[in-house]
Amino acid sequence: MSWLCGLVGEGIAASRSPAMHEREAKNLGEILVYRVVDTAAWEGTAADLPAIFQWLKRFNYNGVNVTHPYKQAVIPLLDELSDAASAIGAVNTVVFRNGKYIGHNTDWSGYAANFRRTLPDASLERVGQIGAGGAASAVGYALLTLGARELKLFDVDRARATALAERLQKLFPETRVSAVSRVEDAITGASGVVQTSPIGMSTHPGVPFSPDLLSSEQWFSEVIYFPRETELLAQARAKGCPTVSGVGMAVFQAADAFELFTGLRPDRERMLKEFD
Template sequence: MTEEPSHEAESRTGKARDVGVCPSVLVGLVGTGIQASRTPRLHEQEGAEQGLRYVYKLIDLEMFGLDASALLDILKAARYFGFAGLNITHPCKQAIIPLLDDLSPDAAALGAVNTVVLKNGRSIGHNTDWWGFAESFRRELSDVRRSRVVQFGAGGAGAAVAHALLTLGTGEVIVVDQDDGRAQRLVATLRERFGQSRAATGIPVADAMATADGMVNATPLGMAKYPGMAVPADLLRSDLWVADIVYFPLETELLAQARAHGCRTMSGGGMAVFQAVGAFRLFTGREPDATRMLQHFSAM
């Protein structure tokens, strides 16, 4: 399936192209409450810079009155219409796995998929979230202490973030989730990969926060559709660093409260860009310009 690139995309790059000779790429994002996502523009702008007819569609389950049970039909439709792949977000990163033909080593280890490549009649699940968070952290918080980090959220994004934190040398990740079973499963997986002392759950939130160097929100709380905070504001303190993976809005209530308490903060923008860098590479087989994509994101 091919579509004409929008005049808006052309004007953003200042390079109207001869659509008759440009390679065509059609991809999409599947999730709930994603209308504010910046990912489509981020991909389309980088595609235009590289001379591609790059079209990125939002497939918002909420808008169609659907839930994760529609994923199989969405995958079939994407194949029929010639999609090169799909990005996958909340609440589908784990539900998509049984429907795929294969998984990359990262996706298999994490038990979560945020990128599906459709090629030669097969669907292959990948995870670029963990690298996206890790790269953002390296650039923004590389010098912070991380003997103990409290992570809120044990879903698909949480699995990726915890993997990134431990890969980056965090001593221990304390996982907090409303679903105790899900938190326990993630911790068991992390212990298997990184060692028994590197992950824990079941610790009261106040106790965990009191001895933590930093905290990460890896839940949907803070999104426009899911307002609020995963942690009580009175548990924040000035010597704590706070990271959020939510990026629409970029300024979440958590980050605003953290800065008001004197905390050093990291928004979800960097993770959003770097996971997109990885996804663009998988969809197109081309190397994206990460610096340019960061500039595009900032300009939005």
């Protein structure tokens, strides 16, 4: 059997997703073709999504991943949502099945799997999260699912942080989720800190906060995987913080999506080892 899958997003020409999916299918003795649908190539927008998905269905795609800036914009086009995608309010994987578009979110499960694998004994008593856009909702959901007792969110857009805090608080009423006005308030006293903002990416160089705010008693988690080691991740490691890079999240969310597309169980450790 063979599969045709892809990635819909903007500015994604350098995505590692095609290599990850096609290589793992080959490792399993199967054929999977994975193509990138980059709206930046023709100055497309969210208004083009209905036409894109109609053509994907006509070309008999089995499913697609969805990335920035369409993880929320795609939802009105879908026939069904998984429980996690509905709770998080974002979709990164769409499976085409029986004429229907079914939305999933594997960002949260990929983050959770990577965190458990890397820091299985980390304290989640109090977590500070920097960023409330993009991947932040999935990461916050993952941390609370893993057992975080308190989550403090900071974003330069206070309204966005407040909205995410309110959403997560409703989903996890027995925990404490709040938006704070200063980055220091999220980090000081936290058991660990997770960085979900785009600052640190190759296209957004720099650090989202001063590494001096971190202490060696705290763990530090990064979601950026390009570059593999951001400046802040390197600084946290140099301070002696136990760290979690963004590479594992990227690989494990892809592995979960691969399983949804094909029904086959990928070798996650092999995918991690072969990631480039």
